[in-house]
Amino acid sequence: MGTGRLGVLLDQFDITREQAQVRLTGLGDEEYLWEPVPGSWSIRRREEAATPRAYGPGDWVLDKGAPDIPASEYAEVARQVAAGMTVAKIADDWSVSVQRVEEILADTAPPEPDRTALTTIAWRLGHLHSGFAARWEWTFGTRRQDPAQLVDFTPVAALALDRFWADVDRWRADVATVTDEQLDTVGFSQYPSGSDPDDPFVDVVSNTNLELIHHMAEIALLRDLWQARRPS
Known part of the structure; x- marks a missing residue:
């Protein structure tokens, strides 16, 4: 080992x-x-x-489907923002809008299970x-x-x-x-x-x-x- x-x-x-x-x-x-x-x-x-x-x-x-951030990544998005990454950079990484990232950050409810194919x-x-x-x-x-x-x-x-x-x-x-x-x-x-x-x-x-x-x-x-x- x-x-x-x-x-x-x-x-x-x-x-x-x-x-x-x-x-x-x-x-x-x-x-x-x-x-x-x-x-x-x-x-x-x-x-x-x-x-x-x-x-x-x-x-x-x-x-490959339309761009989005899966629910399994919501916690990582929050950690990235807490560490200083900008919302714009996260949006660019995932090919989504800044508004979509802000929606995820503002939602305090437990995330729904991912619905993926x-x-x-x-x-x-x-x-x-x-x-x-x-x-x-x-x-x-x-x-x-x-x-x-x-x-x-x-x-x-x-x-x-x-x-x-x-x-x-x-x-x-x-x-x-x-x-x-x-x-x-x-x-x-x-x-x-x-x-x-x-x-x-x-x-x-x-x-x-x-x-x-x-x-x-x-x-x-x-x-x-x-x-x-x-x-x-």
Whole structure:
């Protein structure tokens, strides 16, 4: 087991990656694209895109809905304001209006549960892949390429997994080289679709681990549901 902040985070990442790779063994194309309910978000041919901001550079795009701040992020928004981040900056990070952020800050009632579309394994994997590829590009790469154009989504599960693990491992290898000073550097990652430019890099690494953990847990549940509907 590693020591220090970076060692702990890398150990957490490695264990999650190992468990996820085992859990994804045997993923086939039909299961990968299975929509658990009508209206699920997935990857689709560009001409069949069902959401207003579906993105990707190739023939297949990843569903993405209208911009908003999910209820699960309301507490983080309040913490960011308390720490000195402006409402305008938060609005820009989430591509929403200043009024929307002010509404969230003014609402003292417990937040309603998020109402988001159910997603396919293809969507979860593509969403994760897009995040890893973009964060690498805006941390260790040229810091120029459009985050929405970095992953060529595919309906072939095996190909998607090969591409995904390659970018995940590239991220892990470069994170392992950072110094304590870089971990504490605000803006070491300039990933533009979020608060990375305003956060110490150690927070970015921790949050990326959390993304991998929670989306892989969702993928595991989708695999369980797929198996449950096919008892043979």
